[in-house]
Amino acid sequence: MLVKTIETQTVEQTRRLACDLVKKLPRPAVVALSGQLGAGKTQFIKGLGEGLGLDPQKICSATFVLIAEYGEDRQLVHIDAYRFDKPEELENIGWYELLDQPQTVIAIEWADKVQDILPPEHLNVQIEILDDHRRQITLTARGQSYLSALDSL
């Protein structure tokens, strides 16, 4: 396990961090985000999209759709577990098929709700609000390929 804590002062810095990171992640990748409402989870995922060459404007909250897919070959899959009552609901939206997609980066908001179902190897992103614009972002890599990605950041 490797942990890095980074403080960002602006939305752009948060997005840039995600943008740099996604290029280093394995495929498929699981990025598990947690943090209170308004912490910046969706902004971070927009940054992941930017790093994949996607239009961040098209990436928006997935709270109501539960799952959204972007890019060719499902390059980015955005899941929001906020409305899930139990982790098994992830299985109902094709979770195990997603994990078999060789090109996909899967980003999950409110991942603490589905923690038990996540594969043992993944990147955990915990965002804490310090004040209006400052965020403390704690990245925890579990598994060798995520460890290398985080190490080279």
Ligand SMILES: Nc1ncnc2c1ncn2[C@@H]1O[C@H](COP(=O)(O)OP(=O)(O)O)[C@@H](O)[C@H]1O
């Ligand atoms: N450093 C920062 N990083 C990310 N978002 C920030 C930052 N500073 C301010 N914000 C604001 O916080 C809000 C984060 O919203 P969002 O990403 O939708 O949160 P979440 O998905 O965690 O509920 C946005 O309005 C964004 O402009």
Ligand SMILES: [Mg+2]
């Ligand atoms: Mg959100």
